Amino acid sequence: MKKIAILTSGGDAPGMNACIRAAVRAALAHDLDIVGIRWGYAGLMNGDIVPLDRRSVTNIIHHGGTILGTARSEEFRTESGRMKAINVLQQKSIDGLILIGGDGTFRGGTLLSQESGISVVGVPGTIDNDCYGTDYTIGFDTAVNTAVEAIDRIRDTATAHDRLFFVEVMGRHTGFIALESGIAGGAEELLIPEVPMDSDQLCKRLAEYFKGGKKSAIVVVSEAEHPGVTFRISREVKEKAGFDSKVCILGHIQRGGAPSARDRVLASRLGAAAVKALLDNRGGYMVGEINREIAYTPLKDTWEKQNSLHPGLTDLLHILSG
Numbered sequence: 001m002k003k004i005a006i007l008t009s010g011g012d013a014p015g016m017n018a019c020i021r022a023a024v025r026a027a028l029a030h031d032l033d034i035v036g037i038r039w040g041y042a043g044l045m046n047g048d049i050v051p052l053d054r055r056s057v058t059n060i061i062h063h064g065g066t067i068l069g070t071a072r073s074e075e076f077r078t079e080s081g082r083m084k085a086i087n088v089l090q091q092k093s094i095d096g097l098i099l100i101g102g103d104g105t106f107r108g109g110t111l112l113s114q115e116s117g118i119s120v121v122g123v124p125g126t127i128d129n130d131c132y133g134t135d136y137t138i139g140f141d142t143a144v145n146t147a148v149e150a151i152d153r154i155r156d157t158a159t160a161h162d163r164l165f166f167v168e169v170m171g172r173h174t175g176f177i178a179l180e181s182g183i184a185g186g187a188e189e190l191l192i193p194e195v196p197m198d199s200d201q202l203c204k205r206l207a208e209y210f211k212g213g214k215k216s217a218i219v220v221v222s223e224a225e226h227p228g229v230t231f232r233i234s235r236e237v238k239e240k241a242g243f244d245s246k247v248c249i250l251g252h253i254q255r256g257g258a259p260s261a262r263d264r265v266l267a268s269r270l271g272a273a274a275v276k277a278l279l280d281n282r283g284g285y286m287v288g289e290i291n292r293e294i295a296y297t298p299l300k301d302t303w304e305k306q307n308s309l310h311p312g313l314t315d316l317l318h319i320l321s322g
Helices: 016-029 040-046 079-091 103-116 140-161 176-184 199-211 229-241 261-279 299-304 311-320
Strands: 003-008 033-037 049-051 096-101 119-124 164-169 189-191 217-222 245-249 285-290 293-298
Touching (some): 003 016, 016 033, 016 096, 033 040, 096 103, 096 261, 103 119, 103 299, 119 299, 140 164, 140 176, 140 217, 140 261, 164 176, 176 189, 176 217, 176 311, 189 199, 199 217, 217 229, 229 245, 261 285, 261 293, 285 299, 293 299
Parallel strands (some): 003 096, 096 119, 119 285, 164 217, 189 217
Antiparallel strands (some): 033 049, 285 293
């Protein structure tokens, strides 16, 4: 292993820059050459590659986004697209590749490795926390804190106007952000894919809260796979129970901003671990953190197996709400 490359792919997540910084400095500490691939797999196919050294990653640990840029590429999903990428890797004499992203990134990396023989290691960088093989993904903690700050502000308005608010957070097909931000924000109810609740049940619970003396309430909703679904839920609650409400969709503000201290430490640890994994011939694995220890999970498992919610947290929300 003499030369490695690193790229970021899919949705950006706070902490990706901290991970890049750690990987670069860990590589240099092991006398490896390291280059950055700009714009994800699209940049790899186009040969958009830049050298990285200690100075190139100075003062980036506190910045959100990714200095390498990120993109999704339909062409890379094709065999011909991946062949273009493989040719670039061979021409640049790249022996190993670090991928920072989520399950889509790892699916592409697995195919690339199988078709080229190059050693590939994944690092979980996604606010959704939906990668199997790690307790937390890079960016999740920051996204939750961003959502909680928004919920706190909305709570002030909800209280001032005696109003029901629906707050929609990101998370794709999982409810990790909704669950933790809902607990931390003191939400009255939570709508997540893992614990289904129809509008009739929601109306019944809200009615009980208001009958018990509550004047305002916040319901945190996971976008699931349909961003904006909260508008439909709000209409149904109005039609069935007569409750007026306001909808606030947080959207992409959850992806941006300076990463939290926890995300910076996690990203730094996993970035360095990814370099070590390449040196230890652990290609085909994702590096994660389980019970505060570095864990190695086959890339295929990261999307074929499901990262489940902590069962106690859903129970806790119902105990604390109301």
